[in-house]
Amino acid sequence: MTSGPVTLDDEKFTVEVNSWVVGDDDAVIVIDPANDAEAVLKVVDGREVMAVVCTNGRDNVLSTVLEVASDEERGDAEILLHRGDRSLWRDFFRQLALETEDEELKSLEPDQYLEDGGTFEIAGIQLEVLHTPGFTPGSVSLYSEGDAVLFTGHTLLRGKPGSIGDEYPELHTQLNSISAQFGQIPGDTRVLPAQGEETTVGEEADRWESWYSLSNRSDEDA
Template identity: 80%
Template sequence: MTARIEQIVTSGPVTVDDEVFTAEVNTWVVGDDEAVIVIDPANDAEAVLKAVDGREVMAVVCTNGRDNIVSTVLEVSADEELGDAPILMHRGDRSLWRDYFRRLAKEIDDEELRSLEPDQYLEEGGTFEIAGMQLEVLHTPGFTPGSVSLYGESDGVLFTGGTLWRGRPGAHGDVYPDLHTQLNSITAQFGQLPADTRVLPGGGEETTVGEEADRWESWYSLQQASSDEE
């Protein structure tokens, strides 16, 4: 059985530099009838687990370390019978992870959360497989320092997290934390991919690499506008 891809859309708050935004997030559940991986289990663990529907969660993958993404990882990774699935994230977002769990430790008075770490750190070029789909890790910083995308070459799919959305780079509201780096990530990592590669973003509608490539040059005006506002 080939892997199938299911989408769950949730909405919730995300804090960036002490400013709170409301963000709609795509969670992707990838697998077959027996096992899945969960990509970006944001905001609502119950909704994500409903989509998992009792299948074994092999891994929980965070494409970035923002609080709306990591807020549900413990619930989604836990299984009473099988034990916890590993939580994967890039080391570049370790400080975001630590900030969130230190705040949570204080709020609920659980000191063990202060020392909690992801189970594995994703690295550029690393690969993992689910239901016959092999996914390669692409480090795509900019949205956050440790943002990653996941490329399934044989299946023609690209999970871009906050790096690339339909029609524009991913943002917090209209805020781009490091747009120059983000645009470099998009062009360097995605520019050589087949035009018909499906882009499954961390927010908004599906698109393709080719459709977005036609817009890339225009996005540098966003960078200039951002510089003018500073």
């Protein structure tokens, strides 16, 4: 877990992020490295990073992806992001290009775009990509049916949908994603979110219908 700034509508918030390292003794994928590449690489502990998966394109996640993916001996790992967050990616790296005077960053793109229903495998663990927009347009979750594990990013946390401070960027869309994508997943599936403690699909399913009142309040405030 690391902590650092994330930007929403030009306002800075401090957000804690759980970065997940999934694999075996030889190779891993890293899900949502954020804020502190050194801390993430300490957990990787010299294993080969096969891919860096961003469940969203917020700046706190993108700030570490190049360093975590970099490997001079083996070659850089692929960086994966959903196309829905392409504009967030471009905004971040164009700004970084200005700050570092590195013109190449202006044209940098993810190595691969994640697609809803796509799958990839690491250490015998198969992960399915679920497009779960709301926190960002390109937010995704990763589901391993065989291992009964769901990495929800900031789409679903323990006891609440993911937010930035008290702000929900597109809460109604986010709640629809939760219902549509997670509603048929077995209740005993572990939920490993990008923030806070783990939970299960069943524990959260008992709560998420009540969260629509948050969406209604947001509409009234607007």
